[in-house]
Amino acid sequence: MQPTSTSKKLGLAALIPGAIGVVYGDLGTSPLYTLRQVFAGDQPVPPTDVNIFGVLSLIFWSLMFVVSLKYIVFVMRADNDGEGGIIALMALVLRYFKERQREYVVIMMLGILGASLFYGDSVITPAISVLSAMEGLEIAEPKLKPWILPLTTVVIVALFLFQRKGSAIVGKWFGPIMIFWFLVLAILGFCAIYNEPGILQAINPKYAIPFFIENKFLSFIAIGAIFLALTGAEALYADMGHFGKRPIRLAWFYIVLPSLVLNYFGQGALMLANPAASQNPFYLLSPDWFLYPMIILSTVATVIASQAVITGTYSMTQQAMRLGYLPRMTVMHTSEQTPGQIYMPVINWILFAAVIAIVWGFQTSDHLGAAYGIAVTGTMITTTILIFIVAPKLWNWRWWQVGLFITCFLTIDLSYLSANILKVANGGWLPLLIASIIFMIMLTWKAGTKMVAVRRLENAIPLKTFAHDVLQTPPERIRGTAIFFTADANYTPRALQFNLMHNKVLHERVIVLKVIIEDMPHMAVDKIIDLQMLEPNFYLLQVHYGFKDDINIPNTLANCPDLKFDLNDTSFFLGKELLVHGEHPRMARWRERLFFAMFRNSGSATSFFKIPCNRVVEFGTQIEF
DSSP: OOHHHHHHHHOHHHHHHHHHHHTTHHHHHGGGTHHHHHHHSSSOOOOOHHHHHHHHHHHHHHIIIIIIIIIIIIGGGOOBTTBOSHHHHHHHHHGGGTTOHHHHHHHHHHHHHHHHHHHHHHTTHHHHHHHHHHTHHHHHOGGGGGGHHHHHHHHHHHHHHHGGGOTHHHHHHHHHHHHHHHHHHHHHHHHHHHHOGGGGGGGSGGGHHHHHHHHTHHHHHHHHHHGGGGTTHHHHHHTHHHHOHHHHHHHIIIIIHHHHHHHHHHHHHHHHHOGGGGGSHHHHTSOGGGHHHHHHHHHHHHHHHHHHHHHHHHHHHHHHHHTTSSOOOOOEEOOSSOTTOEEOHHHHHHHHHHHHHHHHHHOSHHHHHHHSSHHHHHHHHHHHHHHHHHHHHHTOOOHHHHHHHHHHHHHHHHHHHHHHHTTIIIIIHHHHHHHHHHHHHHHHHHHHHHHHHHHHTTTOOBHHHHHHHHTTSOOEEEEEEEEEEOSOTTBOOHHHHHHHHHHOEEEEEEEEEEEEEOSSSOOOGGGSEEEEEEETTEEEEEEEEOTTSOOOHHHHHHTOSSSOOOGGGEEEEEEEEEEEOOSSOSSOHHHHHHHHHHHHHSOOHHHHTTOOGGGEEEEEEEEEO
16 A cells, blocks of 8 residues: 555545654654753853844754755655655665676665664654653752652653554644644743844744854764754654654644744743853743643653654664564554554563663753764664665766755755764764664675575576476375475475475475565556466566565465465465584674574564464574575
């Protein structure tokens, strides 16, 4: 099913609240901590008039250039059959370079790097968002400060425990709650601006110049904190397939952007009137009677923002897994109506452990602010480069158009990256460390599986030769259908050879099945099945899935037009491979041990392909690595 059909079914009015609830959670909660990080962080900028006007001008034009122009106008045009995100973009670009091995490898490395950096960011978003919301308790009542960390932990534990139930139960509330959140942001900001209307002059970009002149190197450091206002921009692209381009664009320009600008400028107006408010301008913007309700609303909003990041991590992991960059893992579907709602236990609990460790390790959102942002800038740079590569082919851009795009946006991205690099020693090392680990895991798995595939083909028999020769002097045929999975459609699966060698029989109908995950999100129904008869009752069946399609072999076989399948009369034969160390290592020993561990603990093909366990036969074999 193409994502655009969802738009037609639900209608624009239904999709806009959904987009606000899922896509804009991270961007929408950034006012909680951005200005506080600038003016009261580890390296604070003095809350003078010049600095307040300069910072607000930089935030406004960053939102306009990076979010509005780069992502909303340009990047969202680079959709992979309606899907977005760094993995989908990488798969799209790789289509044009299949025959050019060197460029293919470079692009693949860029995509893996961008995805790894996304993981580095995903463990920090829930921590800083929920922690920032809870820190409002200290404003309401200083005696409650010791309860901030325990209450943050309770919220995070509840959030991750709830994942098994799926987001469908509360998903319908995400949109209305976030719409109310943005409405509150706008109203609070407007009230403060009403008292200090001069703050609106900060829209003029000229105010950034005296800010840089007065603060010199400190202003460069502040750019790293200002970038926090943009940290959810990648979600616009990643979640495009769920809602479509138009709802996301309309939600941004008509609701999200005005609300964010009003709130940021309202916080600036408050600091103009009372510089001491820079300690927490977001919560001090609320009247006293609304402070506790605002803390509750902020907590709910940050939970929604965290939910969106967690769901995005599941989705990206599933895409990477299906495209061969990660080992198979258990995927549980939490909604019968919406295939995209999934739960991955392994990822969930790794994220949970990391988020809890980060909360207690950094303890305050100010400390976390130093760790937040550097991974996102890396992902943004990767996206810019991939768009630069694909634009001439996808949009028929001329060289000067491509040059203008890369010069403009890469300059902005590199400026933010340079400022964020200064935060490495104060916590920025954490997402980089996480990204480095994920990057190495992905590279090791991709390289290792390729080596295993090469070893499988040593002494392999061409499939057509095997089919012809074995039926010249056929063994005893037994009733039923036997399906043998293969990794290479040109060669005979080992399970088929072993079955004939040990059992001395062939089923009356033999099918060699090759499952192919294409570099597009969805396959057209008429292109899923490719059936070829090699010999009478001996077939090669190739099944094509998109990397976001629901992989279900029994359902696909049931819809095969040229062959009738009775699942109760069909056996599925799989090869169970055991890796053993060879005399000559094919990669560094530590990487080899890492690959062996992943290979050994990889999820079963039975569950991955949704085959009934009582219809599966496995043949064990050793492969010298």
